[in-house]
Amino acid sequence: MAQPSYAPMAKPRFAPALQPVFVIGPQFCAPYPVDLVIVEKPFTVTEGNFHVTDVEGNLMFKVKGRSFFLAFHDHRLLIDAAGNHVVSLRNKVLTAHSRWEVFxxxxxxxxxxxxxxRTSHVIQIDTKLDVFLANNSAEEVCDFKVEGSWTEKSCVVKAGESSTIIAQMQKIETLGKHKFTVSVHPNVDYAFIVTLMVILDEIHL
Structure with missing residues (x-):
């Protein structure tokens, strides 16, 4: 069966990145913008509710889940199209802020x-997440920030406290109710961005 194709997306206006941004690995950075389509699927214990494709419908990532894999943790795996485990995500359940760790x-x-x-505030209406790299143990200033509205599928990922947008999520009505797009800046780790989208979804389940 032929894979569906999608109409070209309106490109967000990105501020130039100062340098390549890779968190999971440089193999997930491209010298051009990367447009991804995220498909929300019914959640099961062994399968997460995300499939990620390119705009031609080719699978790039999917999520698998292991509910309460460890005591007080909820565990997910991000897997690439070849079946490789890219990262492991776990939710620290008994914390004031919603908090996920990625390995x-x-x-x-x-x-x-x-x-x-982690969520920027214990109680919040809009989507606001702070992202801290592993070497930022003090967590006084975040390395990346996610802001917007998950329910409207309209969020941006910014570099630290700056106004520099490195990725942008947008809902395209023509894609259907359970599909949305993420546009990733050139030279930005798109596996990292996908992982943030997975965490956003988990926090808002």
Whole structure:
């Protein structure tokens, strides 16, 4: 069966990135904008509710879940099209802020921590997440920030506290109710951006 194609998307106006941004790996950086289509699917214990394709419908990532894989943690895996485990995500359930930690591959060990994500405020209406890289243990200033509205599928990812947008989510009505797009800036780690979208979805389930 032929894969569906999508109409060209309106391009967000990106501020120039000062340098390449890779958090999970440089192999996920492209020298051109990367447009992704995220398909929300019914959640099951073993399968998450995300499939990520390019605009031609080719699978790029999917999510698998292991509910309460560890005590007080909810565990997810981001897997690429070849079946490789890209990152492991776990939710620290018993915390004031909604907080997720992301590790290399399928690891859950502190030495393999890549970054963590938490809600900016304990109680909030709009989407506001702070992202801290593993070496930013003080967490006084975030390395990246996510802002917008998840329910409207309209969010941006910014570099730290700056106004520099490195990725933008937008809902395209022609794609259907359970599909939306993410446009990723050139030389920005798109696996990292996808992981942030997965965490956003988990926080708002």
């Amino acid at each position: 290399k591959g399928d690891s859950i060990y502190a030495k393999d921590l890549l970054f963590s994500v």
